Amino acid sequence: MAERRKVVIIGSGPAGLTAAIYAARAQLEPLVIEGEPSSNSDQPGGQLMLTTDVENYPGFVDGVMGPELMAIMRAQAMRFGAELRTAKVSRLDLSSPSPFPLWVGDPDADEPTVLTDALIVATGARSLMLGCPNEERLLGYGVSTCATCDGFFFREQHIAVAGGGDSALEEALFLTRFATKVTVVHRRDELRASKIMQERAFKNPKIEFLWDSVIVDVLGDTKVSGIRIRHTTSEETFELPVSGLFVAIGHEPNSALLKGQLELQGNGYVRTIGRTTKTSVDGVFACGDVQDDYYRQAVTSAGSGCMAAIDAERWLEERGE
Amino acid sequence: MSDKIVTLSDATFDEHVKSSDVPVLVDFWAEWCGPCKMIAPILEEIADEQAGKIQIAKLNVDDSSEVASRFEVRSIPTLILFKDGEPEVRLVGAKPKGQLVQELSAYL
Numbered sequence: 001m002a003e004r005r006k007v008v009i010i011g012s013g014p015a016g017l018t019a020a021i022y023a024a025r026a027q028l029e030p031l032v033i034e035g036e037p038s039s040n041s042d043q044p045g046g047q048l049m050l051t052t053d054v055e056n057y058p059g060f061v062d063g064v065m066g067p068e069l070m071a072i073m074r075a076q077a078m079r080f081g082a083e084l085r086t087a088k089v090s091r092l093d094l095s096s097p098s099p100f101p102l103w104v105g106d107p108d109a110d111e112p113t114v115l116t117d118a119l120i121v122a123t124g125a126r127s128l129m130l131g132c133p134n135e136e137r138l139l140g141y142g143v144s145t146c147a148t149c150d151g152f153f154f155r156e157q158h159i160a161v162a163g164g165g166d167s168a169l170e171e172a173l174f175l176t177r178f179a180t181k182v183t184v185v186h187r188r189d190e191l192r193a194s195k196i197m198q199e200r201a202f203k204n205p206k207i208e209f210l211w212d213s214v215i216v217d218v219l220g221d222t223k224v225s226g227i228r229i230r231h232t233t234s235e236e237t238f239e240l241p242v243s244g245l246f247v248a249i250g251h252e253p254n255s256a257l258l259k260g261q262l263e264l265q266g267n268g269y270v271r272t273i274g275r276t277t278k279t280s281v282d283g284v285f286a287c288g289d290v291q292d293d294y295y296r297q298a299v300t301s302a303g304s305g306c307m308a309a310i311d312a313e314r315w316l317e318e319r320g321e
Numbered sequence: 322m323s324d325k326i327v328t329l330s331d332a333t334f335d336e337h338v339k340s341s342d343v344p345v346l347v348d349f350w351a352e353w354c355g356p357c358k359m360i361a362p363i364l365e366e367i368a369d370e371q372a373g374k375i376q377i378a379k380l381n382v383d384d385s386s387e388v389a390s391r392f393e394v395r396s397i398p399t400l401i402l403f404k405d406g407e408p409e410v411r412l413v414g415a416k417p418k419g420q421l422v423q424e425l426s427a428y429l
Binding site for chain 2: 036037038039040043044045051052070071139140141148154244
């Protein structure tokens with residue numbers, strides 16, 4: 001028979017774990033289905049697992065390592081009795097009112113794994129890929145979405161970064177620690193990154209920019225040897241010999257599981273109601289990057305995780321549970 | 322760390338991998354790598370469960386960059402399975418336990 005829960009939280013980044021801390025302290029005995037190890041951010045600990053120094057999370061004067069911060073949050077949630085399960089939700093069904101059935105493992109099993117009164121969705125976001133032909137094949141062989149994980153292997157080499165936002169410039173600046181030269185390839189003629197990041201990047205002698213340029217393919221047999229670029233104004237195509245390509249063109253929400261189950265915005269992010277974490281389905285709450293396409297910070301994620309736990313707790317109270 | 326896991330370095334890698342009676346799965350990792358930390362407990366479990374069939378070894382790429390660059394490791398975690406000293410299976414990136422075991426099933 002399906003296990004019965006008052007609250008299930010899907011995801012274990014700052015949003016999911018903060019929701020778990022609050023729900024556990026409210027004696028709701030939450031189950032956190034934290035995801036499974038992977039290197040693309042849909043994973044236990046969330047996107048901070050792919051970072052090094054986090055300097056803007058309040059409470060850490062000298063900064064904290066991303067994976068370390070997540071280990072602390074996890075331990076804090078467990079201290080209050082949250083149960084964490086390293087697994088992935090394969091299916092959920094929100095078509096009937098609460099309790100909601102969730103499946104872990106075989107999505108076609110007759111019996112769901114868990115039935116939960118309230119559901120908190122904190123599945124986060126992941127890096128967007130370029131989608132060019134050889135990108136996926138060369139992922140891990142010179143193509144990377146994580147400068148902090150892989151930059152180390154590109155000492156004294158020329159590498160390219162795709163993107164024009166803050167995360168692209170952060171990666172580019174980080175990569176100058178190792179690379180001889182970093183070429184930022186951006187499809188427009190101006191950056192959308194913040195002024196402070198732009199200033200830092202423009203000042204760095206190792207960083208150069210290719211404007212109005214789109215990466216159409218990644219070259220290389222067993223490892224990256226270059227990228228093919230199309231200049232959008234002249235329509236000329238040329239090759240840039242680089243040994244690495246770091247992709248930082250933005251994020252997409254991990255909302256595939258929710259499609260057709262609750263209301264999403266046009267860009268795939270979960271729609272929440274007003275200033276709450278309520279979604280279009282009564283009893284389902286969303287927090288963190290899966291519903292935030294604007295702030296996307298660890299601390300705002302944690303804040304919305306707290307809100308989701310409080311919203312869920314009050315919702316359960318109103319139902320008299 | 323499980324006592325079934327060995328730690329290798331640039332100095333000990335070749336001899337260990339060549340002289341081992343069973344295939345050696347080398348985990349290329351570093352302290353600053355989050356996904357490496359995620360799979361560490363999985364490797365401990367596999368080391369205990371598959372003792373005698375496969376040897377799990379850890380190689381810190383910060384300390385032993387020669388071996389890492391010889392095998393062109395460009396991303397961590399990278400797991401390479403060596404049989405009779407030769408690389409046979411290469412797995413890049415953190416993966417769930419079930420998937421790791423499946424990809425290594427021919428050697429377990």
